[in-house]
Amino acid sequence: MALRLFWIQFHRELVSVARSKEEALNPLLFMFLAISLFALATGGDPKTLQTFAPTIIWVLVLLANMLSLEGLFRRDYEDGTLEQLVLLAEPGFVPVLAKIAAQWCFSGLAMTLLAPVAGLILFLPSTILPTLMITLILGTPALSLLGAVGAALTVGLRRGGVLLAILVLPLYVPILIFGVSAIMQQGNGITTDAQIYWLMAITMISITIAPLLVHAALRISVEQ
Amino acid sequence: MALRLFWIQFHRELVSVARSKEEALNPLLFMFLAISLFALATGGDPKTLQTFAPTIIWVLVLLANMLSLEGLFRRDYEDGTLEQLVLLAEPGFVPVLAKIAAQWCFSGLAMTLLAPVAGLILFLPSTILPTLMITLILGTPALSLLGAVGAALTVGLRRGGVLLAILVLPLYVPILIFGVSAIMQQGNGITTDAQIYWLMAITMISITIAPLLVHAALRISVEQ
Amino acid sequence: MSDSLLTTVDLRCERDGRTLFADLQIKLGRGECLVVVGPNGSGKSTLLRCVAGLFPDYEGAVEITRALYLGHKLGINLLLTARENLHWYEGLTGQASLVSEVLERVGMAGYEHVVCQRLSAGQQRRVGLARLLICNASMWLLDEPLTALDEAGQGLVTGLISDHLATGGGVFCATHQPLAVAVTQTLELGGRQ
Amino acid sequence: MSDSLLTTVDLRCERDGRTLFADLQIKLGRGECLVVVGPNGSGKSTLLRCVAGLFPDYEGAVEITRALYLGHKLGINLLLTARENLHWYEGLTGQASLVSEVLERVGMAGYEHVVCQRLSAGQQRRVGLARLLICNASMWLLDEPLTALDEAGQGLVTGLISDHLATGGGVFCATHQPLAVAVTQTLELGGRQ
Amino acid sequence: MTLKTFWHQLGSPRWFYQMSKPWLYVFGCLAFVLLLTGTVWGLGFAPMDGKQGNSFRIIYVHVPTAMVAQSAYILMGVAGLVLLVWRMKLADMVLAAVVPFGMSMTVLALVTGTLWGKPTWIAEGDDTWWVWDARTASMLVLLFLYFGLYALRQAIPRQEAAGRACAVLAIVGMINIPIIKYSVDWWLTLHQTSSISLTQAPTMPAEMWLPLVLNIVGIYCLLGANVLSRLRLEILRREQGTQWVRELALSGNA
Ligand code: HEM
Ligand SMILES: Nc1ncnc2c1ncn2[C@@H]1O[C@H](COP(=O)(O)OP(=O)(O)OP(=O)(O)O)[C@@H](O)[C@H]1O
Numbered sequence A, B: 001m002a003l004r005l006f007w008i009q010f011h012r013e014l015v016s017v018a019r020s021k022e023e024a025l026n027p028l029l030f031m032f033l034a035i036s037l038f039a040l041a042t043g044g045d046p047k048t049l050q051t052f053a054p055t056i057i058w059v060l061v062l063l064a065n066m067l068s069l070e071g072l073f074r075r076d077y078e079d080g081t082l083e084q085l086v087l088l089a090e091p092g093f094v095p096v097l098a099k100i101a102a103q104w105c106f107s108g109l110a111m112t113l114l115a116p117v118a119g120l121i122l123f124l125p126s127t128i129l130p131t132l133m134i135t136l137i138l139g140t141p142a143l144s145l146l147g148a149v150g151a152a153l154t155v156g157l158r159r160g161g162v163l164l165a166i167l168v169l170p171l172y173v174p175i176l177i178f179g180v181s182a183i184m185q186q187g188n189g190i191t192t193d194a195q196i197y198w199l200m201a202i203t204m205i206s207i208t209i210a211p212l213l214v215h216a217a218l219r220i221s222v223e224q
Numbered sequence C, D: 001m002s003d004s005l006l007t008t009v010d011l012r013c014e015r016d017g018r019t020l021f022a023d024l025q026i027k028l029g030r031g032e033c034l035v036v037v038g039p040n041g042s043g044k045s046t047l048l049r050c051v052a053g054l055f056p057d058y059e060g061a062v063e064i065t066r067a068l069y070l071g072h073k074l075g076i077n078l079l080l081t082a083r084e085n086l087h088w089y090e091g092l093t094g095q096a097s098l099v100s101e102v103l104e105r106v107g108m109a110g111y112e113h114v115v116c117q118r119l120s121a122g123q124q125r126r127v128g129l130a131r132l133l134i135c136n137a138s139m140w141l142l143d144e145p146l147t148a149l150d151e152a153g154q155g156l157v158t159g160l161i162s163d164h165l166a167t168g169g170g171v172f173c174a175t176h177q178p179l180a181v182a183v184t185q186t187l188e189l190g191g192r193q
Numbered sequence E: 001m002t003l004k005t006f007w008h009q010l011g012s013p014r015w016f017y018q019m020s021k022p023w024l025y026v027f028g029c030l031a032f033v034l035l036l037t038g039t040v041w042g043l044g045f046a047p048m049d050g051k052q053g054n055s056f057r058i059i060y061v062h063v064p065t066a067m068v069a070q071s072a073y074i075l076m077g078v079a080g081l082v083l084l085v086w087r088m089k090l091a092d093m094v095l096a097a098v099v100p101f102g103m104s105m106t107v108l109a110l111v112t113g114t115l116w117g118k119p120t121w122i123a124e125g126d127d128t129w130w131v132w133d134a135r136t137a138s139m140l141v142l143l144f145l146y147f148g149l150y151a152l153r154q155a156i157p158r159q160e161a162a163g164r165a166c167a168v169l170a171i172v173g174m175i176n177i178p179i180i181k182y183s184v185d186w187w188l189t190l191h192q193t194s195s196i197s198l199t200q201a202p203t204m205p206a207e208m209w210l211p212l213v214l215n216i217v218g219i220y221c222l223l224g225a226n227v228l229s230r231l232r233l234e235i236l237r238r239e240q241g242t243q244w245v246r247e248l249a250l251s252g253n254a
C-alpha cells in the first residue's frame, strides 16, 4: 500500500518534471553552463582551474540543488494538489519521500553521474574522479532531504526563496566542507575515510527525520 | 505621457518585487551566499581566493542575473496582466523598458553597490575595487537587457528556465570576458580603457534594440 | 453521534479584524445537504476550509468524518493529462476505479490524453470534479462547484450530489448559483453590505 | 463601416484538429450586445481571443475598434492592492479616473488597501471588473464576467453592460449564466455533445 | 524587372518555387563537383605538410566548415530582420532551413578541430582533448547559439509564432557574433599564446591551398543548395492546400 503510494507519487513527479517549465534551470544544465563560464572567464588556464575544480563543482552542486528545491512544492501549492495530499495521503510522509526522491534523481543523482565530465572540463586529474563521485553520491541525498524541509516551510510564504536560502545553506555547509576536503586530500594522497563516514552519517540521519519534518511543515504551509 | 507610463510601470515593479515571494532568491543574497560558500570551501586561503576573485564575482553576477530574469515576466503572464499590457500600452516598449530598469535596480545596480564587500570577502586588493565597480555598472545593464529578450521569448513555454539559460548565456559571454579581463589587467597594472569602451558599446547597443525586441517577443508569447 | 457526519460547536472566525461568523452550530446527518450562501467575502470559503481542516485559525470545535474537499483551486496538476491526474488521485485515496469510465461520466471522453493546460476552463473544472466519483468519502465539502460549467455540467453536478445524498452521504456546499437539489439546511453568512 | 464596432469575415479556427467555428460572419454596431453560448470547450474563449487580437491562429478577417478584453485570467497582480492595480491600469490606458469612487461602485469600499492575495475569489473578480469603469474603449470583450460573483455582483455587471450599451458601446460576451440585459444577437457554438 | 517588383515576387512562395528550380541544380552540381575534387585532391594528392604530416589534411574539412558555420548564422540574422520588418514568409523558411545545416557544420568544425588539435596539443605537453582557446571557445558559443535557435523552435508549438520568435533571437545573435568573436579571440590569445601557434596559416604551396579554396567555394554552394531544397520542400508543405500546389502534384513534376 505505502509502496504503491510511493510509486504513484514518484511516477507523477517524473512525468511532471519532464513536462515542466519551472524546473528553475534544470540543475544539470545549470552546473554545466556555470562550469563553462568559469573556464571561459579564467582564460582557460589549466593550472588555475585544476586547483579550484573541487570547490567549483561542489559549490555549484549546492546552488543547483537549492534552486531546484525552490520549485519542489510550489506548483502543488498553487494548483491546490498539496491540499489534497495533506488531507488524504496515509501515511503522509510516503508521497513526500517520493517527491524528494524524484527531485534527487534530477539533481543529485544526475550531477553525480556527469561529474566526471565536469571534472574533465576543469582539468581535474582522472585519478580523483572516483572520490568526487563517491562524495557526491553520498552527500547529495542529504542536500535534497534537508533542503526539502526548508522548501516545505517556505512554500506558502512571500519571500519564500530568500528565506529558503537562509534556512537551508547553513545546513549544507558541513556537507560542502566534507565533500571538498575529501577530494583535496585524495589529490594530496591522504586517506579520506573520515569524510566519507561523516557524509554517510549525515545522509542517514536526514533520511530518518526529514520526511516527517517535511510532512509537518507542509501541513503548516497549507493551513494559511 | 510616455514618461508617466514608464514611471507607473517602474513603481509597480518596485512595489511588486518588494512584496514578491518569487524573486528566486533575490540576486544580491544569491551572490553573497555563493561567495561565502566559495570562501568556506577553499578553507579561506587568501592567495587562492584572490587570483580567482574576479572570475567568481563576475560569474555569480551573471548567474544571479539570469535567475532573477526567469521571473521577470512569469507572474504577469500567469495573472493575465501581460495581455493587458500588450493590448493597451502605447508605445509598448516603454513599460517593457521600465520593467527591465526595475529588474536591473534589484540585480545589477544592487550587486554593483555591494561588490566592494564581495571583493573584500575574497581578499581582492582595494585598489582594484573601483575597476570592479565600473565594469559592473557598465556591464550589468546589458545583461538585463539581453536577458530580457530571452525571458520574453520563453515566458509562456514549458521548460522555460532551461531554454532561457541556453538562449541567454552565449550572449553574456563577451560581457563576462571584458569584465573579468579588465579587473585582471588592472591588477597587473595594464590600462583597461579598451574593455571599458567595449562594455559601454555593448550596453548602448542593447539599450537601443532590446526593448523593441522584447516587446515583439512578448506579443508572440501572449498569442498562444 | 455516529449518525452525524459533521458537527460544529460555537464555531467562530475572524480575519483581518472582521468577524466572519460566530457561534455557529452545525449538525449534518446522513443524506442531508447544507448550503452556505452570502455575499462575496462573507466567509463561505473560510468556513469550508475550517471544516475541512485546512484553516486552523478558528475558535470552537469541529468534528467531521473522512471528507472530500473541492475548493476554489482546481486541485489538478495542469502539466499532467486528465488520466494521469485521476490516477494519482486514486493512489492517494487508495480507491481503485475505472478512470476512463469516470472521465466519460464527467463528459471528458476523448480528452483523456490531453495535457490539462490545453483544456478550456470548464473542461479543467470537470477533471477536478471527476474526483467526486473516485473518492468514497461520505462527506463532501464543495466550494462553488458550478463555476465555469455549462448547463450540462451543472446538471451533472446536481445529479452527483443527489446520488450522493440518496446513498446516505452528506454535502456541505457554498454557492452563488441556485442548486437544483433538495437542500435540507441553508446557512446565510454576512449581512447585505 | 464607421458605425460598425466589430466585423468578422469568414472567421474560422481549428485547435488540436477540431474545428471550433467556421464561416463566422459577425457584425456588431453601436448599442448592440452579442452573447456567445455553447458547451464547455466549444471555443467561446478562443473566439474572444481571436477578436481581441490575442490569438492569431485563425483564418478570415477581423476588424475591430479599440477594445477592452476581460478573460478567464483575472488580469490583476495579486501582490498589489486594489488601488495600486487600478492606478497601474489607468496609466496603461491613459485614462484618469477617481480610483476610490470606482472601487466603491464595484463594492470594494473598505478593501482598497488590502493586498489582492488576501481577498476572496469574488472580491478579486470585482477588482478585475473595476477596469470596465476606467477604460473608455467602445467595445467590451467579456469572457464569463459573472464568475464567482454574488447576486449583487451579477446585478452590478448587468447594470454596467446596460449603461455601456445605452451610451453607444458594444458588448461581446461569452457566458454560461443567463444575462439580464437586452441581448441583440446570440451566437451558439458547438453542437450538444 | 524593377527592384520593387522583384521584392514583391520574392514574397510570393509560388513565384519563388518556380524560379528556384534551375538554381537548385546549379548550386547542387557545383557543390558536388567542387567538394569532390577539393576533397579527393586535398586528402589524396596534395603534398604532405613538413611539420604535421598527414594529420594536417583535416584542414580541407575543418576550415570550410568553420567558415560556413559562421556565415550561415549571419544569413539567419538577416533573414530574421526581413521577417520581422517586412513579414516576408520566405524569410521564415530560410530561418528554419539554415539551422540544421549550420548546426551540423559547427559540430563538424569542432570535431575536426579537436581531432586535429589532439596531436598538436599533446606535442605541447597538454594531454587533453579539449583546450579553452579562442577558436574553440567562440565556436562553442556559436554552437550554443544554434542550439538555442533549434530548441526554441521545438518548444513553440505554433509554427508562425515559432518563426517570429526565432527571428528575434537570430537578430540578437547576429549583432553579438562579431562581439563574441572579437572578445574571445582577444582574451584567450592573451592568455594562451603557446597552444595556437600552429593555427596561423603557414605559407603554403599552391597544390596545398588550391584544394582548400575549391572546398570553401564548394561548401558555400552546398549551403545554397541545401537552403533552396529545404525551402522548396517547406513551401510545398505549407502551401499544400492551395490551387497551384495541387496542380503541380497532378502534373507530376514537382
Ligand atoms: C576545437 C578546435 C578548433 C576549432 C573550434 C577551430 C575553429 C576554427 C575556425 C572557426 C576557423 C575559421 C577561421 C576563419 O573564419 O577564418 C578555423 C580555421 C583554421 N583552423 Fe581551426 N579550430 C580548432 C582547432 C584547430 C587546430 C588544433 C588547428 C591546427 C593545429 C587549427 C588550424 C586551423 C587553420 C590552419 C585554420 C585556417 C587558417 C585561418 O583562417 O586562420 N584549428 N578554425
Ligand atoms: N491553451 C490551449 N492550447 C491548445 N488547445 C486549447 C487551449 N485552450 C483550449 N484549447 C482547446 O480549444 C477548445 C476550445 O477551448 P475554449 O477555451 O475556447 O472553450 P470555451 O468555449 O471557452 O470553454 P469553457 O466554457 O470551458 O470556457 C477546447 O476543446 C480545448 O481543447
Ligand SMILES: Nc1ncnc2c1ncn2[C@@H]1O[C@H](COP(=O)(O)OP(=O)(O)OP(=O)(O)O)[C@@H](O)[C@H]1O
Pocket: A224, C015, C016, C020, C038, C039, C040, C041, C042, C043, C044, C045, C046, C047, D117, D118, D119, D120, D121, D122, D123, D148, D150
Ligand atoms: N488568504 C487570505 N488571507 C487573509 N484574509 C483573507 C484571505 N482570504 C480571504 N480573506 C478575507 O476573509 C474574508 C472571507 O473570505 P472568503 O474567501 O471566505 O469569502 P467567500 O465568502 O468565500 O467569498 P466569495 O464568494 O468571493 O468566494 C474576506 O473578507 C477576505 O478579506
Ligand SMILES: [Mg+2]
Pocket: C044, C045, C046, C072, C143, D120, D121, D122
Ligand atoms: Mg469563496
Ligand SMILES: [Mg+2]
Pocket: C120, C121, C122, D044, D045, D046, D072, D143
Ligand atoms: Mg472559456
